[in-house]
Amino acid sequence: MRRILITLCILSFIATAFRPALPVSVKPVSVAEPVKLSWETLRDVTFKKKWYAAESIYMLYPTFGPGIQKLNGKVVELTGYVLPVDLEENTYVLSAFPFSACFFCGGAGPESVAALKFKKNSKKFKTDERRTFRGILKLNADNIYEMNYILADTEVVE
Numbered sequence: 001m002r003r004i005l006i007t008l009c010i011l012s013f014i015a016t017a018f019r020p021a022l023p024v025s026v027k028p029v030s031v032a033e034p035v036k037l038s039w040e041t042l043r044d045v046t047f048k049k050k051w052y053a054a055e056s057i058y059m060l061y062p063t064f065g066p067g068i069q070k071l072n073g074k075v076v077e078l079t080g081y082v083l084p085v086d087l088e089e090n091t092y093v094l095s096a097f098p099f100s101a102c103f104f105c106g107g108a109g110p111e112s113v114a115a116l117k118f119k120k121n122s123k124k125f126k127t128d129e130r131r132t133f134r135g136i137l138k139l140n141a142d143n144i145y146e147m148n149y150i151l152a153d154t155e156v157v158e
Contacts, residue, residue: 037076039096114149
């Protein structure tokens with residue numbers, strides 16, 4: 001009985017080892033190229049004042065146009081000026097304009113800035129450093145404590 005089992009094992013091994021290989025079909029993995037986003041494209045938004053009782057203040061409520069809505073959740077690349085918000089927390093904003101003319105200084109609208117939410121802690125950036133970042137575009141109309149545009153899982157494009 002033992003001899004039969006050994007013979008069957010050997011025959012099974014030989015049949016497997018010398019069997020002609022089946023052709024392997026390899027499908028290329030489709031990785032979408034990031035969309036090169038411009039600040040002009042981000043202007044596809046209108047704002048109306050809305051009262052937020054929790055803060056006792058009027059805020060600008062965005063209504064995103066169809067062009068920018070199509071990009072929500074897509075991987076994009078955006079170039080702008082880096083504005084440090086909190087270096088210890090690695091919090092930065094990307095702006096269409098340098099600090100002296102940015103949204104926070106009253107020189108532009110909320111459509112001219114995007115929050116950068118890094119995939120991992122990144123290097124430190126200097127104010128007005130002009131860089132390109134890649135991330136997932138998130139449109140924010142509801143959370144008044146965040147920017148209207150957010151780049152999630154952000155990475156620096158070298």
